[in-house]
Amino acid sequence: MTDHVPDLTGHAEALLPDGARTWWNQALARARDEGPEALPELFPALRRRIGTTGLSAGMFRETPYLVDLDAWRACDAAGHVLLEAAGSHDGPATDLFLRGDLEERTIVLKAMTLRPISPDTIALLGEVQRTNTVRHVEAGVLDANLAVRALEAGGPMTGFSQDDLHRLVLKLAFLDLPVARAYGVLDHATAELSQMLEDFAQEREAAGRPVWADTWRFLGRAAIATSRERLAAGLAHAQPEVRAAARDGVQAFGDTDLLKQLDA
Amino acid sequence: MRIFEPHAHMFSRVTDDYERMALCGVRAVLEPAFWLGQNRTSVGTFVDYFDTLLGWERFRAQQFGIHHFCTMALNPREANDDRVNADVLAVLPRYLEKDSVLGVGEIGLDDQTPKEEKFFAEQVQLAIRHDLPVLVHTPHRDKKKGFERCIDILKESGIPMERVLLDHGNEITIKLTRDLGCYSGFSIYPNTKMDPLRMSKIVVEYGVDRMIINSACDWGVSDPLMIPRTIVKLQQARVPDADIEQLVWKNPIAFFAQSGRLQENDLAWPASADLRETFEGNSVLRGQDPAALQP
Numbered sequence: 001m002t003d004h005v006p007d008l009t010g011h012a013e014a015l016l017p018d019g020a021r022t023w024w025n026q027a028l029a030r031a032r033d034e035g036p037e038a039l040p041e042l043f044p045a046l047r048r049r050i051g052t053t054g055l056s057a058g059m060f061r062e063t064p065y066l067v068d069l070d071a072w073r074a075c076d077a078a079g080h081v082l083l084e085a086a087g088s089h090d091g092p093a094t095d096l097f098l099r100g101d102l103e104e105r106t107i108v109l110k111a112m113t114l115r116p117i118s119p120d121t122i123a124l125l126g127e128v129q130r131t132n133t134v135r136h137v138e139a140g141v142l143d144a145n146l147a148v149r150a151l152e153a154g155g156p157m158t159g160f161s162q163d164d165l166h167r168l169v170l171k172l173a174f175l176d177l178p179v180a181r182a183y184g185v186l187d188h189a190t191a192e193l194s195q196m197l198e199d200f201a202q203e204r205e206a207a208g209r210p211v212w213a214d215t216w217r218f219l220g221r222a223a224i225a226t227s228r229e230r231l232a233a234g235l236a237h238a239q240p241e242v243r244a245a246a247r248d249g250v251q252a253f254g255d256t257d258l259l260k261q262l263d264a
Numbered sequence: 265m266r267i268f269e270p271h272a273h274m275f276s277r278v279t280d281d282y283e284r285m286a287l288c289g290v291r292a293v294l295e296p297a298f299w300l301g302q303n304r305t306s307v308g309t310f311v312d313y314f315d316t317l318l319g320w321e322r323f324r325a326q327q328f329g330i331h332h333f334c335t336m337a338l339n340p341r342e343a344n345d346d347r348v349n350a351d352v353l354a355v356l357p358r359y360l361e362k363d364s365v366l367g368v369g370e371i372g373l374d375d376q377t378p379k380e381e382k383f384f385a386e387q388v389q390l391a392i393r394h395d396l397p398v399l400v401h402t403p404h405r406d407k408k409k410g411f412e413r414c415i416d417i418l419k420e421s422g423i424p425m426e427r428v429l430l431d432h433g434n435e436i437t438i439k440l441t442r443d444l445g446c447y448s449g450f451s452i453y454p455n456t457k458m459d460p461l462r463m464s465k466i467v468v469e470y471g472v473d474r475m476i477i478n479s480a481c482d483w484g485v486s487d488p489l490m491i492p493r494t495i496v497k498l499q500q501a502r503v504p505d506a507d508i509e510q511l512v513w514k515n516p517i518a519f520f521a522q523s524g525r526l527q528e529n530d531l532a533w534p535a536s537a538d539l540r541e542t543f544e545g546n547s548v549l550r551g552q553d554p555a556a557l558q559p
Contacts, residue, residue, distance in 0.1 A: 040358035048363055048525065099311070101318045101362050 003064055003116040005084050008077040015053045015074035023049050024078070031085035036092035042082055043096050046075040047103045060114070064149055066183045067113050071143035079107035080114055093120040097127060106139045113144035117153040122160050125150055129167060134175055141168065141182050148184035166193045173200060173212035180214075189221035198226050213241040220249025228255060235261055265509060267491050268531070269293040270516035271399070271431060271451060271478030274321055274332070274488075275313070276301070281481070281488045282328040288492040292331040292531050294520065295321060296370045296399050298339045301483040307351035310338075314359050322364060329534030333520065335369035335399050336360055343383035344375065353386060360394040366520040367391070369399025370431070373410050376403055381417060388421040397427040397522045399449075404432065404457070411437045415444065427522055429476060434458055438470055447519050451480035452490035460490065460497040468501055472511040476519065 016024055023045075030038040055077060057069035083093060093115075097108045109128065112121055125147070128140040141147045147168055150160035165188055172179055179185050197218050201211040216234045219227040231253055234246025250258045267290045274282070274295050285293070295317055304310060317334040325332035336359040338352040359365060368391040373380050391398045400418070403410030411430065418428055430441050431449035434457070441448040450458050450466070463477060479490035487493070491512055498508050520526050 041361050044358065044361035044363065099315065099358065101364065103363065 005116065006060065006062060006065065006114050007084075008080050008114070011055050011057055011069070011072075012050065012074060012077040012081050015051065015055070015077075017049075017051050020049050020051075027082060028085055031082045032087070034086075036086045039082060039086055039092050039096055040099065043079060043100060043104045043107065046078050046082075046107055050075040050078045064145075065114055066145040068143040068181075071138075072110060075103070076107050076110040080111040083108075083111050083115070091120065094123045097124055102133070102135070105133075105136055109136055109139035112140065113146040117150050117158055117160075119158075121146070121150055122158050125160055125164070125168070129164070129171060132175070134177070137171065137175060137177065138181075141172075142177060143181050143183075145183040147182055148188065151188065162188070162190065166190070166196060169193055169218070170196055170200065173197060173215065176212060178214060179217065186214075186217060186221065189218045191222045191224050194219045194222045194224045194227065198224060198230070201230070210239070211242070213239065213245040216242060216245040216249040217252070218249075220246075220251070220253040223253065227253060228258070231255075231258060232261075265289050265495060265505070265512065266291045266531075267495075267512045268516040269478060269488070269491055270429075270476055270520070271296055271449065271480045272488055273298060273480070273482040274325065275316065276483040277481060277488060279324060282325055282330060285488050286328040286330055286534075288489055290330055290488075290491070291534060292333065293325060294366065294516070295332065295334045296401075297334065297336050298370050298401070298482075299341045303342065303345060305347050307348055307355060310348065310352050311355055314355075318359075318362055318364060326535040329536070331531055331535045333364050333366045333526065335367040336362075336365050337369050337371045337387055337399075338383055339370050340372050340374040340380045340384065340401055343380045344377055349379070349383055353383065353390075356387075356390060357394070360390060360396060363525055365396075366523040366526055367397045367399050367429075368394070369429075370401035371398060372401035372414055372431075373403050374401065376406065376410055376413060381413070384414075385417055385421060388418065388423050391427075392421070392423055395524065397429065397519060398423065400428060400430050402430060402432045402437070407432075407434070408436055408440070411440050415440065418446075426474075429519055431476075431478070432457065432480070435462065435466060438466060442470060445474075447474045447476050447515070449476045449478060451478050452494050453480070454485060454487050454490070456485075460494040463494050464497040464501040464503070467498060467503055467507070467511065472503075472507045472515065474515065475511055476515050477511060 027042045052073040052075055055069045055072045060067045060069050093108050093112060097105050100108060109124060112124055124140060128137055147165060150158060151165050197215045201215050204211045216231060219230055231246055231249050234242055237243050247262055250262055269290050272293050272295055274293060297317060314336060322332040336356060338349060343349050368387055371384050371387045373384060388398055400414055402414055425445035428446040429449050430446050432451050433441060433448050438448055450463055452458050452460055452463055477491060477494055479488050481488040495508055517528050
């Protein structure tokens, strides 16, 4: 069964700027009448026509979606509505991303976080993995559970595997983005991922550079040979965010001596 | 003095050029889509070029505080090439809606062939449909006749003349364009076409109303600092600063503001790049601020 697509029309229309109503009604009508072929001319205009006012709509929780709409703008919601109005689940989103400017790409990626997993989703997660444009990584995989939905949709069938998730987490580490905003990802900790993060941490330490704080969370959840030593050191780390992550990791790790240090 | 450089093919220039332009007062640059020095054989190479003008070149310019805009079009030279002409026209509509696209151009005539005329006229209609001004390339050979033919095609199209910039003008063509209601453009080169001294004489004779100058810097012998060099000649000719500012700042902004996608306020401050970002996986900054941004 295909997941439903939430209707954000109310959110988009509540924030329409003065004078944008006519354009918006025409855009919606074009999307409905012409389908995906209308979108390449409509998406570039979304930011300047609809604007970037924040939705301030809180957390959207409706199975299978978990998305923080406070991270969305009016133009993002409008893009989501147009994609759905065009009535096609596959194809146009990837084209819109590849031929889009920075804003269009952001809008497309946001929209994917509230749409069913499809070949488009997998293609765009691949684009997110290859880009270092931080806001596109944020738009695609933060403030949402898209990565975990893609993983749970069937791995080999959809093309997003545990290996892909590992690479994505390393990407977050490289860009210093918090895993807490990629909802559900921490629940998919594996020993292989912990080892990848440990190796990355050792490279950083050898270079005298900071280590991604969320490393300690993963090493506590999926133990490897160095987990205990790193967690113990993390509890006394100079950076408060590392200490907090280490405490979180220790609770998941369950070592009695380390847990006593938490109580001390 | 702030400068809006309204015609520069930065795709062909090195990064040092951006820095030198910024240091000379260039606050914004407009890059018209054009020929790339050799013929292309498939539409995909146009699409990648268009995407570069929307993305990478903007990022490259912003590192030096320069706002980057562009115009999009099938250029007249390649309008003659059936391997690409119709396919490029088919992809243009989506690009003409992009935020940083302020017009349709370079369109116009080069060798003055029937195919060039066909695609020129079709692209003027695209401009009308997308509510954009047009930047018109005029021939470098048989120029006067080419100007006259361009003007005829534009008049037949119905586009308002104030939304037309007829570029690559000289002492002869200004006599054709000054009373048309269009903008008259002059591309200043080190050795050919138009130079700073000749340009200063044209300004002294005709004034600065609807006049625009540019460097048109490209793949050949050209110089992205031709507007600053021309400003020096204008000052030596005792053209008032207010007139020079109108020529190199206010006029190009007024022309491209007709797109509805540019306001002078947008250019009140230099552009800024988010230096925490690399661009599309490209780590060209390597954590460094470009020198022009350093205090």
